[in-house]
Amino acid sequence: MEMPSPNPSVLAKKARIVERLSGVLPPDAVIHDATETRVYECDALTAYKCPPLCAVLPASTEEVAAVLKICHEEGVPVVPRGAGTSLAGGALPTADCVVVGVARLNEVLETDYENRLIRVQSGRTNLSVTGAVEADGFFYAPDPSSQLACAIAGNIGMNSGGAHCLKYGVTTNNLLGVTMVLMDGSVVEIGGGHLDAPGLDLLGLVCGSEGQLGIVTEATLRILRKPEGARPVLIGYDSNEVAGQCVSDIIKAGVLPVAIEFMDRPCIRATEAFAHAGYPDCEALLIVEVEGSDDEIDAQLGVITQIARKHDPVELREAQDADQAARIWLGRKSAFGAMGQINDYMCLDGTIPVSSLPHVLRRIGEMSKDYGLDVGNVFHAGDGNMHPLILFDANKPGDLERCEAFGADILKLCVEVGGCLTGEHGVGIEKRDLMGTQFDPVDLDAQIRIKDVFDPKWLLNPAKVFPLAATESRRAA
């Protein structure tokens, strides 16, 4: 993966930059020692690493503003960092950049049940937002798998999703407002406790802009009352086609499950060996979860199991109690860990129209043979968000490159059938060079011109999202 070469004039004035940053931050918030900056050399896309010029950990909006103002004046690129859990390399530094980490911005600022909102600093972790309100019966809906670690700032940057977005939507649908620092150090407030924008929907634009338009320091989030209960059913089939048809039939029947998860045979076998959840050894496994009171759950599961039975399942298991429900989820929740036990893996997240599911799974199986790399599929079937996990050996020369080529082919296939490159992880550096398969030059140009308005000098996370060639003239300017 190509990254722009560092600007020698920035490297040359490191001492001066560090000194200026130290003037506006406490001593322990400026990290410039070559050993210590290695902590920030990569995010969860660990195949690519580069220690930054320095990293800073501001603890207030004012400190973020002071840092950005200095970087703007000095012409230093800035890479914003939430918790560093990006699978797409969204927080990968360059040698000439200042990493601005929001880890110290972790306070809850306001909890307002009457208006169903919470205001938090953006470094707070996703799960701890729910943690702040769950004793009172509320929750924050978007639930990316990394929710224990990932920060709200990163969720907003990537417009993160999760397993439950079929019913509750993704980050952008649950974000009411932000406080954001622009690259020149000015602070803007967008949105708030009210529900819609006064003019152009700038909030919608900021969410998912991968830290390229500004650094979000505070966020107003929608919280919801927890449902009375939730219960899953596990359904196994002998073919992906039939499982796909079952998903479609459930949705068409007018039931809206809160989650529909799908695992294929390689993934079922790996998780079974790892977590012993008692899954059947079959081609495709569905976990369908519904919410409500006990009676409401019974009624909905009644409809779902009736549809499932028509397709002749090899196994159909309804959870009778919390323990059984946990066992049904156990394998799914340990799927990534199970695959990681076998080997290194790369996780993609292209989305496809649900109707293309059988075709896409068949093609992925064929490509797996061609490339000689195993792949397991586990994904959010209700919304077509795939998660192929390609296994490779990072220590074997050429394996990473082969894996990346395989991944690129899968993503191209997703676009070909009417889907997209990324459903919830973001583009980062990982899918940057594939953007041309989904977008025409005019489409990309429209996006690039938006960044021109927010960050005319192209200093914020400049080497992400767009193919480098498309932004070269701007980054050089």
Add this chain to the structure above:
Amino acid sequence: MMNPTTEAELAEAIAAADGPLRVIGGGTRPIGYPAGGQGLSVAGLSGVELYEPGALTIVAKAGTPLAEVEATLAAGGQRLPFEPMDHRALLGTQGEPTIGGVVAANVSGPRRIQAGACRDSLIGVRFVDGRGNAIKSGGRVMKNVTGYDLVKFLAGSYGTLGVLSQVSFKVLPRPDAIAVLRIEGLNDVDAVRALAMGLTSPFEVSGAAHVPAGIDGAPLTMIRIEGFEASVSYRADELEKLLAEFGEITVELDPERAATDWRRVRDVEVFAGAAGDVWRISVKPSDGPRAVAAIGARGVLYDWGGGLIWALVDEGRDIRPALSGIPGHATLVRADEKTCAAIPVFHPEAGPLAAISAGLRRQFDPRGILNPGLMG
């Protein structure tokens, strides 16, 4: 009036334009004073292009009548989640609302409080910008974070960034049953408190409105739930118990009558034909009564649990000064030409945001020909 019938013709028309263009879908939702310039109708780009009930997805050309989209979905047992308002009665307009017009104005209804606004269900757009470029963002899948989200950005941009040619939505199942809890006689503060109590319950309220002066003049507070029959009757019972402190509650289960009640709220029928300007105010729900007290309106209607206020006020009066100190914004939805020329129709944005919005508009419409001046 130009009437392109394909996206290519639309792009040609905009590229070749040598002056301002007045963009029109069905023409049922005019806002602000009539913009000058040549008319450009999108009604010729019409038709549902894809409907997959099993994927909860519909794609239509922008000029497709809203009624056609809704009928297509109804045949599949589904609907648009955000319950778009019909502006014709309120604004006294004629014509056929289009799906592109719904998106351009980000038109949502009472269910916005539960299911999100139009922009939340919108998953893809194609549009032609002021340079004549046909641009796409999003697509037909409901989870898509590939590149910047121009989908949300275009929703509610009133044709000032580009002219929509195609829109895609995530849709939802149409429920079998509905119940409306009705409480009479509450003052505004208690009403909004009752609505909040419903909305913070686990019973999935899909509508929360308060009419301080209902059909017979008495205040009426309404809470709606939808779903399958057993679930609706269970949740109606639970809500009745929960809201007991607010007095007598009647439960309307007749789907026709319930639909009529909510259509009146959705379309703000109470101000149709009534003399006065109509403002649309968006605040934090609990600030609703305070905002209403501040503006001194002839009549008001609360939706979205109190967060959306429709106000009928004296002609020519700017209510924004009275609202200062209450976070949110106010839009002048209906007024005569003179008032629209004197008072900004859209809420003036704070300095840095106004500069960003203006900069963005210039990027998409460098010649300033798309509904110029409409949004500022």
